Amino acid sequence: MVWLRRIRQSVMLHSFLHDPVAVGSAIFLLFFLIVGFGAPLVAPHNPYDSASIDVMDSEKPPVWEEGSDERFLLGTDAQGRDMLSTILYGLRVSLIIGMGAVALQAFLGITVGLIAGYGGRWVDTLFMRLADVQLSFSTYMIAIFIGAIVKASLGVGNFERIAVPFLIVVIGLAEWPQIGRTVRASVLGEKNKEYVEAARVIGLPARRIMIRHILPNTLTPVLVISTVQVANAIMSEAALSFIGLGMPITRPSLGSLIKAGFEYIFSGSWWITILPGIVLVLLILSINLLGDWLRDYLNPKLYKS
Amino acid sequence: MDTLLSVENLTVKFRLRQGDLTAVDNVSFTLGRGERLGLVGESGAGKSVTGFSLINLISKPGFIDSGSIRFEDIEITRLSDTAMRKVRGEKISMIFQDPMMTLNPVLTIGTQMIETLRAHVGCSRRQAEAIALENIRKVHIPSPEKRLKQYPHEMSGGMRQRIVIAIALMASPGLIIADEPTTALDVTIQAEIMDLLLELCATEGVGLILITHDLAVVSQVTQRIAVMYAGRIVETGDTQQIVHRPKHPYTQGLLAALPQHSNRQNRLNQIPGVMPSLIKIPPGCSFHERCDLCQDLCREQIPQLNEKSSGAHVACHLAE
Amino acid sequence: MFAFIVRRIAQAVLVMLVISVIGFAIKSAVGDPVRDLVGIAVSVEERMALREELGLNDPLPVQWVRFVTNAVQGDLGHSYFFKKPALEVILKKAPATIELVLCSSLIIVLFSIPIGIFAAVKPNNFFSRLFMSLSIVGVSIPVFLTAIILIYIFAVELHWLPSYGRGDTVRIWGFWDTGLLTWDGLKHLVLPSISLSSIMLPLFIRLIRAEMKEVLETDYIKFAKAKGLKLSRIYLLHAFKNTLLPVITVGGVQLGTMIAFTVLTETVFQWQGMGFIFLEAVERSDTSLLVAYLVVVGFIFVLVNTVVDVIYGLVNPTVRITGRK
Numbered sequence: 001m002v003w004l005r006r007i008r009q010s011v012m013l014h015s016f017l018h019d020p021v022a023v024g025s026a027i028f029l030l031f032f033l034i035v036g037f038g039a040p041l042v043a044p045h046n047p048y049d050s051a052s053i054d055v056m057d058s059e060k061p062p063v064w065e066e067g068s069d070e071r072f073l074l075g076t077d078a079q080g081r082d083m084l085s086t087i088l089y090g091l092r093v094s095l096i097i098g099m100g101a102v103a104l105q106a107f108l109g110i111t112v113g114l115i116a117g118y119g120g121r122w123v124d125t126l127f128m129r130l131a132d133v134q135l136s137f138s139t140y141m142i143a144i145f146i147g148a149i150v151k152a153s154l155g156v157g158n159f160e161r162i163a164v165p166f167l168i169v170v171i172g173l174a175e176w177p178q179i180g181r182t183v184r185a186s187v188l189g190e191k192n193k194e195y196v197e198a199a200r201v202i203g204l205p206a207r208r209i210m211i212r213h214i215l216p217n218t219l220t221p222v223l224v225i226s227t228v229q230v231a232n233a234i235m236s237e238a239a240l241s242f243i244g245l246g247m248p249i250t251r252p253s254l255g256s257l258i259k260a261g262f263e264y265i266f267s268g269s270w271w272i273t274i275l276p277g278i279v280l281v282l283l284i285l286s287i288n289l290l291g292d293w294l295r296d297y298l299n300p301k302l303y304k305s
Numbered sequence: 306m307d308t309l310l311s312v313e314n315l316t317v318k319f320r321l322r323q324g325d326l327t328a329v330d331n332v333s334f335t336l337g338r339g340e341r342l343g344l345v346g347e348s349g350a351g352k353s354v355t356g357f358s359l360i361n362l363i364s365k366p367g368f369i370d371s372g373s374i375r376f377e378d379i380e381i382t383r384l385s386d387t388a389m390r391k392v393r394g395e396k397i398s399m400i401f402q403d404p405m406m407t408l409n410p411v412l413t414i415g416t417q418m419i420e421t422l423r424a425h426v427g428c429s430r431r432q433a434e435a436i437a438l439e440n441i442r443k444v445h446i447p448s449p450e451k452r453l454k455q456y457p458h459e460m461s462g463g464m465r466q467r468i469v470i471a472i473a474l475m476a477s478p479g480l481i482i483a484d485e486p487t488t489a490l491d492v493t494i495q496a497e498i499m500d501l502l503l504e505l506c507a508t509e510g511v512g513l514i515l516i517t518h519d520l521a522v523v524s525q526v527t528q529r530i531a532v533m534y535a536g537r538i539v540e541t542g543d544t545q546q547i548v549h550r551p552k553h554p555y556t557q558g559l560l561a562a563l564p565q566h567s568n569r570q571n572r573l574n575q576i577p578g579v580m581p582s583l584i585k586i587p588p589g590c591s592f593h594e595r596c597d598l599c600q601d602l603c604r605e606q607i608p609q610l611n612e613k614s615s616g617a618h619v620a621c622h623l624a625e
Numbered sequence: 626m627f628a629f630i631v632r633r634i635a636q637a638v639l640v641m642l643v644i645s646v647i648g649f650a651i652k653s654a655v656g657d658p659v660r661d662l663v664g665i666a667v668s669v670e671e672r673m674a675l676r677e678e679l680g681l682n683d684p685l686p687v688q689w690v691r692f693v694t695n696a697v698q699g700d701l702g703h704s705y706f707f708k709k710p711a712l713e714v715i716l717k718k719a720p721a722t723i724e725l726v727l728c729s730s731l732i733i734v735l736f737s738i739p740i741g742i743f744a745a746v747k748p749n750n751f752f753s754r755l756f757m758s759l760s761i762v763g764v765s766i767p768v769f770l771t772a773i774i775l776i777y778i779f780a781v782e783l784h785w786l787p788s789y790g791r792g793d794t795v796r797i798w799g800f801w802d803t804g805l806l807t808w809d810g811l812k813h814l815v816l817p818s819i820s821l822s823s824i825m826l827p828l829f830i831r832l833i834r835a836e837m838k839e840v841l842e843t844d845y846i847k848f849a850k851a852k853g854l855k856l857s858r859i860y861l862l863h864a865f866k867n868t869l870l871p872v873i874t875v876g877g878v879q880l881g882t883m884i885a886f887t888v889l890t891e892t893v894f895q896w897q898g899m900g901f902i903f904l905e906a907v908e909r910s911d912t913s914l915l916v917a918y919l920v921v922v923g924f925i926f927v928l929v930n931t932v933v934d935v936i937y938g939l940v941n942p943t944v945r946i947t948g949r950k
Contacts, residue, residue: 133640136930138881141922144888148907148915153655155910235767242769243892243904258770262893265777266788274777277770285765292761362850394853401851406844411866411942421852456942472852 015297022293025286032283036091043085044071048251062271077257077272078264086257087276091283093253097167098234102226104172105179105233110222112176113183114210118191128184131177139174143236146170147245160248167246171233179225186218220298227291231284238280254280308375309479309512310336310359315372317351317358326583328354328367330536333610338479341506341513343523343544345559346533347580352516355533356482359514360393377479395425397480398473403489404465408457414468415453421475440471444501463494470501480512487522499526520559524548532556535581535591538610542617552613552624554596590622598623629938637931642693644923648916649692652702653685655912701920702913706906711917715899719921720801721791722887722898728818729883733826738865741833745841746860756830763827768886772820772893779816787813789895821890825879832875837868870941877933881926 016022035042046052060076061067062083074083116127134142147170151159159166190196191214199209238255240246247253249260254276261272317329329351336342344352357363359374361381374381376396384392393399401407409417418437419430426433434453441449444467457465466486473481483502487495503526506513515527523530524544531541532553540553551557558576578595581587587594593603602622610618614625676682683691695701701712744753780788792813794802804810840846841864849859888900895901899918906914 133643136878136881137923137926138878138883138885140882140885141926144885145919148903149651149655152907152910152912152915231765238767239769239889242767243888244908255767258773262773265773265781268781270777270781273773277773281762281766281770284767285762288761288765360851362847364847390853390855392853393851399848399851401844401848403844407848409845409849409863409867411870411940412863413942420854420858424852424854424858458942469848476853 019293021289025289028282028286035088036095039088039092043088045082045085047081047086047089074275075271083275087279090252090254090257090276093247094234094237097237098230100168101171101233102229104168105176105229106226108176109179110183113180114187117184117187118210131181134177143170143174147240151245163247167237171236179222182221182225183218186221187214190214190217224295224298227294231287235284307338308335309338311375313373316370317354317367318370320366328536328583332538334531336512339510339512341527343527343530344514344516345520345523345530347518349580350533351536352533353484356484356516359482360397361389394421395476396478398478400469400473400483400486402485404462404469407469408465410457414455418472418475421472425476440474444471462490466498482514484516521563535586539620546615546617550615552617552619553621554598555592630935633931633934637927640927645693648919649689652912652916701917704911704914706909706911711913715917715921718899718902721896724805725817725821725887726883728814729821732818732822733829737826737829737833741830742837744834745837760827760830764824768820768824769889769893771823772890775816775820786816817890817894817896821886825883833872836871837864840864840867873933873937877930880929884922
């Protein structure tokens, strides 16, 4: 079995290396992951440290523009924070929330999908109706509503304190149906195959059959969807932050950086909003392109709605 | 009988990444006006591809590599797309295997019938509708007016295949190519559809190429047979002659495999082995690996179709 | 077909009831109807009296029934900030949002259908490849970022188009303020509509292309070719009508996402629509307005989904006859 897997992986590697788009986006993504999670080590300044920030340095353009300051490679924002550093820290926040939300989605989606697919008729109907309604109301809208209600009831100060876990939970809750439906569909497909039948005949408990026998077969589609879902989660986070239902500007994500810099484009300080915007787009694009390649390569049976 | 269709040295290939694959190899046959020819063989023998190449509608990546297809005075292989479109449906119609998949699910039967005529003949909707009604009657479907407004899913498989036949007849073509027209249907319906095809070919004077794997069906419907194996015609001639006195070992094997020929033995006779994959057709006679009579010559040289004493053309080194 | 419509409406009512439960829950957990009516400068005794009077001490199911009854009659509570019925505040802003969504939908329909069909029919064409590459870039740019970039280019740098507000509007039918009938209003609509359609358009191009490619492989398309039909008829009638079914279904779902995106677009462009007022309500903790927005938007979703299903039924003969999908 080991050698079989090795050949498979080498074929995958071969196909990967012969696709310049996939390789390029993987390099980008890897770079973002390293500088994002390594932000405290890589960033030239600490944007969370208010003592090191001087308002006199505010709105300095990037070094290739006139009137720049060479201490700030990508210029500074309205409060005088180094753009490069804030972007790196913002990237880290976006990545943490994006990956955290997808981890939660995958957990919820797999659990519910397995239970719905393997469990009885009414459990299935209940969960899938819920998924249908949630999807038809758009996951964005649901996240916005939950965000709005929580913010309205907690007040701005309390809300900001719990922003990171809140965003992970809210995006995870809003987006689980995507994975849940796929897992359920694969479970229904696998359920009646001989090997599951055989496992049942020899008296294995349902939970063991699900986890040891059915779950592995659903992982390929889950992997493909999860990749794209990370991009979606990062985008959702940015959107929520942009409308003020996400990260506060004191601990910004890429979305809140864009929001904070938005008003300054009218005075010509485009870099405060455009630079984090470019990073956000490159991040999402590299994940999407990688997801596309993964889908083409693995070609799983995705649930079609 | 004047010639309606003559196919000469037709070769069809499929362009694959590993190289070209020959699906139809140097096939020649002719068909007289109003004549019925059976194209027989196992699946993958190239009979469907041959059929589709007659209207130049081979699925990609297939293409006609060489050879000539003459229909009346038209050289099919050299037609432009527009001219080819005028041939399809107007001069040569096609009936597909699965009537459940052939009709468009979201258009009414009427639309699908009328458009066929109006694509070729300048006539009003009303005139086209009248012809559609007439054709539904010809295929013995009751209450034609109602049918025009119905959708395919409101009809059974046999009914739909009748509609497909009625569509094929819309522009009064000279030739109908029927690709396994009864395979997807219930056994009881199969005979009805075959009888209908036979009846209509006679009354309308239409030529028929019946593509099938079923020798029993072919022997009842067609006047002549061409047996295909691995992309080549191995035996062709008068139906009765071939059915009763087959010369090629493959044809003999096929006939022996039919239930009524098995002399109430316990088992049906089978031809040993399987047809070679088109990727690796053996050198020489492509049937030699399965042939009891195989000799050295068969492994080396491709046998040509030659007229034998019986009058049939057989591609076998050993047939006399 | 009739049974199908009836069942669909029953479903819609059910979903609306669920929404009402959620709305009611928010209202009773977060909101303070007393404050909404009289503000905070009122003594404790008066508050208690008012609570009793408003029925806030009744059992929850009773309050919920009252909430639904009032909602059906158009009473969704009082906006604490605007000092007006919440529904009135929301509905006054609805035309702005609806016009924005309409214009974006128009852009999506006008561009996604021809491009999607073209990319499916000629998959190897240079333009098809270009559109496909652009579309994946398109789905990767958040709506608000597109909006910002458009503003920077066309408003800040080029001064071609306005960057905020609706411009001049005209009142029609006595209640609807439209920006569609004035040149200024139309100019103000350009950037917001493009922004709002910026993610949906590539999404629909990809969807239409994928579905159409699948349809083009079917036997009935091959049969249509064998009948000698013109390619234009095969693509635009035979293939496209079959492509439409899944596209309609997804379209209904995506309209929800689009309304969510109006919140973003309206924020960037200071577009005085429902989404804009909704975010203001969040900042002011104006619970009644939040709930009113929830109910109105929920109603729009349910309405659109129901209409989409009925249209689906009309396009798909299988539903029309048997009354089921």
